[in-house]
Amino acid sequence: MDGLPGREALAAALADMAAGQPARALPTLRALVEAAPEDAVLQLNLGMALMDAGHLSEAEAPLLAAAQAAPRHPEPCFRLARLRHLRGDTPTAETLYRAALARAPGHVAALAGLAEVARSLGRPEEAASLLREALLHAPQDAGLRLALARALVHSGEAAAALEELAEPLRRGGPAGRLGAVWAEALRARHGSERACALAREQAQAHPLCAARAAGLAVLCEAEGRGAAALSAWRAAEALAPEDPDILAGLAQSLARHRDHAAALDAFDRAIALAPDEPALRLGRGEQLWRLHRLSEAADALRAALRDFGPDERTRATLALVLVSQGLQDEAMAEAEAAGGENALLLGLTSVGPYHPEAGRAEVLAARARALHQRLSEGLLPYTAPPPRAEGRLRLGLISAHFGKHPVGWLTVAGIEHLPREQFEVHVFSLGDRPGEIAARFRARADAWHLVEPGTPDAMLLERLRGAELDILIELGGHGQGGRARLLRHRAAPVQIKWVGSQAASTGTPNIDWMLTDRWETPEGFEPYYTERLLRMPDGYVCYSPPPAAPPVAPSPAGFSGAVTFGCYNNLAKVTPRVLAAWARILDALPEARLVLRTHALGDGPTREGFTARARAAGLDLARVEMHGAVPHDQLLAAYGEIDISLDPFPYTGGLTVCESLWMGVPVLTLVGSSFAGRHAFSHLSNVGLADWAVFSEEAYVSEAIRRARDIPALAALRAGMRARVAASPLCDGPRFGAHLAAVLREAWERRDRPA
Amino acid sequence: MLASVAESTPPAALMRLMERGAALLAEGRAAESLELLQRAASVPDAPALAHGLLAEALEAEGRLDEALLAADRAVRSGEGAPPWLRARARIRRALGQSLAGLDDAAAAVMADPSDIESKSLLGICLSEAGRHDEALLLLHQAFSAEPGSAQRAAMLGFGFLRAGRHAAAEEVLGLAEAMAPQAPGIAALRAQNALAAGEPERAIAIAEAAVHRCAADVRLFSVLGQARQRLGQDAAALDAYAAALRLDPGSGYLRHLVAALGGDAAPARADGRYVAEVFDGYASRFEASLFALGYRVPGMMLRMIERARPEVAAGRAKLGPVLDLGCGTGLMGATLHDLLGDALVGVDMSSRMIEEARAKGVYTRLDCLDIEAALRAEEGLYDVILLADVLCYFGELAPLLRQLRARLAPGGLLLLSVEAAAPEARWTLARSGRYAHGEAYLRAALAEAGLVAREFRSEPIRWEGEDPVQGHVVCAMAGG
Incomplete structure (x- = not known):
């Protein structure tokens, strides 16, 4: 711009903005503002360009400067109002919209903004009259007409809303928003089911109408028909590929179907069209996290927090990202900052149990009680189904993980062996998983209820209750895809928590029992749980070894003469104290090596950060190998590279322990106090290797050193390990099934008796 | 001409629906593609491509009846373009209409004789129809055109397998396995x-x-x-x-x-789905495999009938109405063809078998029914009732034999075959999944039903490898 005089440079910048390229205008505008900071027009345009480019956090200063320099001008007030509105500060936004209108009573966008404030504060009639006023000034504005229709729906005037929408539907408008409002109006007018049918008929009559396709998608989602919704979003996107609302709907639907790569792509496209939409930025961060692109995810979420201000869900997601990176302190701080129910849930399930302090049983128990209290408000009444005459109990299972997932590997054999003559099994599968494990669940199920992704809570509760279950086992917890929270309203006379984010008490009212064992929760652990403890005679899970697992490889120490330790757990479990313990072990054994293998180590910056922490903890990095994730069969084969698995703490290994043992590798564990802190102890005890469990960090270090020095003993243990595990209760499906039947019957019979 | 092409170019939105739908279909996401392709096919004067892709998506989702309708529209509006003929051929085969499927595959080859996909499909259809020489020629051409394709090699191997040429099959299947x-x-x-x-x-x-x-x-x-x-x-x-x-x-x-x-x-009789699935799966190669097994029952029954009715054997008279229960592909009908003088009614619970039997053109009526259901519904009387190799799906015989006797015309013949169990056994469910019956039990069951054996032959009814399978073949008449 050096060669251009200021006026021409400004003209070029304004042209960029008009062309929808605000980012291109920014350097020019910044330079011009620097040269003339008192110029209201320049400040205003810089603020607008920053907002349009999605840099909300930077936009406020130039807009305030513009407002000061031109106090009578409506535009700075309006822009500031919009900025506050986007950042969730509705009261200030309202004041500023009114200030803009005081300066220019016919300011259409300010009228629309004020209407939106009124609608969101439950004053739909006021919103409608503001929008009618705005339409007098801009009768062709389809966006205003949509907003009016929406306000009318909220005022209980769905028929009038549909009349308002007829014109935009005929002539076209912003398809995604139009479709959403149309769907809302149809549902308000005709009820959900009839609305869905009407939208289907309209699809035939108007096959190329993107708005109607989007509306159909919205209605399918409300009906709990997530697969049909995804297909409709796909159609809407094909018909209007540049519509940000449709791209957003498609992205969310793909995410619910666990197609995270495609979801990320759709979020990226939507953000390019609508950079100032907070939900899109959060969605993008979530997808990056699911794709294990952890550092990018953290950056994206932090940027969203900067631009839109503090947001509970964004912070909660950031906490999950940070814990996945092995940053337990930072994650805990972010979880606390998120506040509210999110803080309690994260503290109890996805973040707290990994943290050396927050993961102690007493701390978790306090959170569970707080959550229990919070969730006890507004419970829906429940009536148990009339007792059945016959002796079979109807058992429900609910989870998103009936497949190749720890829940699948650790429960399928037990479920398979539940006696058919005693239990009628109803599986509620949240989404569908392919594969052999899934087929085994299907084979045992007496009834299979597919719950499509995104099914609303109320609908799911109705389906669960409609099945008239005697007992319901929850296998997802408060983790990703889990619906444990919903069970506070109760869907069966007996509700039990089992595997699936089973790190601590669920803190959920009306979850009556925790399925456990005497190693996980010995006598005296009752106060740590809001549930009653239902102890299995052996371990609380039954492991199904993969049929295609490679044979146990010979001990690598037999060749090298020195022990190779390994840990194939995720980084969330590897705390600084774990690193320090490992450093002491390697220090004492100058020939020993350590192999780490997990998803997060495949992410460059995450790995760098982890490496720095490991170095700081005193680990000799020359003897540490770090690998990213590999496919499951290769992961199993990789146990051939190690002699001893070093279990992390306080969150110990679960399925990882079973797999290590199956592949011949013993696991040294430090027993903690939380449920997650004792997974490994339970599995080891169940196969007769309780002597590999220790109860202090000192003992962890000394025992690792002692075991590593006895290579012949390790080789002998390894040689017999698979046979030992195969013969143990850990893998004994029939035995487990009989025990499970007995404790479920016990829970049933004690249902009306207090603890 | 140019102008009309321009006029008929579909709008961009329609193109995107089809492109994205096709891409999803190619990724194995048929369910996701449906809404796009249904919309594309709902556009007035939608191109054949829209109907054809919709047919493929519905086929992949197992909605075969709807898929067939969409494929019909695709073939119609696409003026018989090979891809849609192939799609319809596949859908028809999946619906058990294998001869119609064969016609479509043949039409696809005729429309474009150079198309490898069509040749390959026709080869499979012919192979299933037992026309092995033609099948192998086509499958070999398809394989030669794409020698690096594991699928082509596998299909040729399939053709050799069906033709009973196991060494050749092993060679190409080994190759296919190495490739994939x-x-x-x-x-x-x-x-x-x-x-x-x-x-x-x-x-x-x-x-x-x-x-x-x-x-x-x-x-x-x-x-x-x-x-x-x-x-x-x-x-x-x-x-x-x-x-x-x-x-x-x-x-x-x-x-x-x-x-x-x-x-x-063991259940008292075979699960209905078992019988239907075994034979739906094997319908068109059934005869070949029976002949390869040295299946003797039709010939034995023919000679029994000729001995019982010398005037028919001599060509001076014809048989009255014949009921062929478990008719399969119609082997008995074809065997008795020259003796027939009245109705020939076939009953089988496999729709594919029925279709094969229909293709022989000798049955006056074919019912896709369970035998017991057919007998309950049947009101006519028959000169000959045949049960060739079908009682192996029944354990208990007496109730069935009583029903059969009721349908025999005066002087009528009942011909049946069973696999032989140990003489003292009543009946057993064998490892093969088939029932076998003891001689004494069979005689007692016949007597109990009021039937008298005119001939009772105990001899091999077929061979499995080197081993004969012993059976009883009986020609009986109503007693008294």
């Missing part, structure tokens, strides 16, 4: 071929290696079970069938096999 070692279907086919060649040990080795190498697959476990069973390794066979059943819990066929091996109590 992770494809369980190819390994299963190769194991099936080894089994058909009488080498169950080799079949087991192939299947076991593939089980370790490939994803769990119902076909692999199924053939592994068959091979182990052939070697008398019943416990191991049961494991394999149970694994297959876990992967396909709805399969009555597998459920029956598991039951036959003692995984569950």
Whole structure:
């Protein structure tokens, strides 16, 4: 711009903005503002360009400067109002919209903004009259007409809303928003089911109408028909590929179907069209996290927090990202900052149990009680189904993980062996998983209820209750895809928590029992749980070894003469104290090596950060190998590279322990106090290797050193390990099934008796 | 001409619906593609492509009736373009209309004789229809055109297998397996071929290696079970069938096999789905496999009828109405063809078998029904009632024989065959999943139903490998 005089440079910048390229205008505008900071027009345009480019956090200063320099001008007030509105500060936004209108009573966008404030504060009639006023000034504005229709729906005037929408539907408008409002109006007018049918008929009559396709998608989602919704979003996107609302709907639907790569792509496209939409930025961060692109995810979420201000869900997601990176302190701080129910849930399930302090049983128990209290408000009444005459109990299972997932590997054999003559099994599968494990669940199920992704809570509760279950086992917890929270309203006379984010008490009212064992929760652990403890005679899970697992490889120490330790757990479990313990072990054994293998180590910056922490903890990095994730069969084969698995703490290994043992590798564990802190102890005890469990960090270090020095003993243990595990209760499906039947019957019979 | 092309160019939105729909279909996401393709096909004067893609999506989703309608529209508006003829051929085959499928495949080849996909499909259809020479010619051409394609090699191998040329099949299937070692279907086919060649040990080795190498697959476990069973390794066979059943819990066929091996109590008669599935799967290669097995029953029954009715044998008279229960592909109808003078009614519960029988053009009526249901519905009387190799799906015979006697015209003949159980046994469910009957029991059951054996022959009714399968073939009449 050096060669251009200021006026021409400004003209070029304004042209960029008009062309929808605000980012291109920014350097020019910044330079011009620097040269003339008192110029209201320049400040205003810089603020607008920053907002349009999605840099909300930077936009406020130039807009305030513009407002000061031109106090009578409506535009700075309006822009500031919009900025506050986007950042969730509705009261200030309202004041500023009114200030803009005081300066220019016919300011259409300010009228629309004020209407939106009124609608969101439950004053739909006021919103409608503001929008009618705005339409007098801009009768062709389809966006205003949509907003009016929406306000009318909220005022209980769905028929009038549909009349308002007829014109935009005929002539076209912003398809995604139009479709959403149309769907809302149809549902308000005709009820959900009839609305869905009407939208289907309209699809035939108007096959190329993107708005109607989007509306159909919205209605399918409300009906709990997530697969049909995804297909409709796909159609809407094909018909209007540049519509940000449709791209957003498609992205969310793909995410619910666990197609995270495609979801990320759709979020990226939507953000390019609508950079100032907070939900899109959060969605993008979530997808990056699911794709294990952890550092990018953290950056994206932090940027969203900067631009839109503090947001509970964004912070909660950031906490999950940070814990996945092995940053337990930072994650805990972010979880606390998120506040509210999110803080309690994260503290109890996805973040707290990994943290050396927050993961102690007493701390978790306090959170569970707080959550229990919070969730006890507004419970829906429940009536148990009339007792059945016959002796079979109807058992429900609910989870998103009936497949190749720890829940699948650790429960399928037990479920398979539940006696058919005693239990009628109803599986509620949240989404569908392919594969052999899934087929085994299907084979045992007496009834299979597919719950499509995104099914609303109320609908799911109705389906669960409609099945008239005697007992319901929850296998997802408060983790990703889990619906444990919903069970506070109760869907069966007996509700039990089992595997699936089973790190601590669920803190959920009306979850009556925790399925456990005497190693996980010995006598005296009752106060740590809001549930009653239902102890299995052996371990609380039954492991199904993969049929295609490679044979146990010979001990690598037999060749090298020195022990190779390994840990194939995720980084969330590897705390600084774990690193320090490992450093002491390697220090004492100058020939020993350590192999780490997990998803997060495949992410460059995450790995760098982890490496720095490991170095700081005193680990000799020359003897540490770090690998990213590999496919499951290769992961199993990789146990051939190690002699001893070093279990992390306080969150110990679960399925990882079973797999290590199956592949011949013993696991040294430090027993903690939380449920997650004792997974490994339970599995080891169940196969007769309780002597590999220790109860202090000192003992962890000394025992690792002692075991590593006895290579012949390790080789002998390894040689017999698979046979030992195969013969143990850990893998004994029939035995487990009989025990499970007995404790479920016990829970049933004690249902009306207090603890 | 140019102008009309321009006018008929579909709008961009329609193009995107079809492009994205096709891309999803190619990624195996048929369910996701449906809304796009249904919309594309709903546009007035939608191009054949829209209907054709919709047909493929519906086919992939198992909605075959709707798929057939869409394929009809695609063929109509596409003026018989080969891709849509092929789609319709596949859908028709899946619906059990294999001859109509063959017609479509042939039309696709005629429309574009250079199209490899069409040739390949026609080859498969012909192979299933037992026209092996033509089939192999086409499958070989398809393979030669794309020698690097594991699928083409596998299909040629399939053709050789169907034609009973096991060494050649092994050669190309081995090649296909080397090209695509992770494809369980190819390994299963190769194991099936080894089994058909009488080498169950080799079949087991192939299947076991593939089980370790490939994803769990119902076909692999199924053939592994068959091979182990052939070697008398019943416990191991049961494991394999149970694994297959876990992967396909709805399969009555597998459920029956598991039951036959003692995984569950033997039912009093075979599960209806078992019979229908076995024969739907094997319909068009059924005859070839029976002849390859040295199946003797039709010839034995023909001679029994000729002995009972010398005037018919001499050509001076014809048979009255004939009821062929469990008619299968119509072997008995074809065998008796020259003797028929009245109706020939066939009954079978496999729709594919019925279609094969219909193609023979000798039956005056064909009913796709369970035998017991057919007998309950039947009101006519018959000069001859045939039960060739069908009582192996029944344990208890007496109730059925009573029903049969009621349908015999005065002087009418009842011809039946069973596999022989130990003489003192009543009936047993064999490892093969078939019932066998003891001689004394059969005689008693006949007598109890008021039937008298005119001829009762106990001799091999077919061979399995080197071993004869002993059976009883009976020609009976109403007693008294």
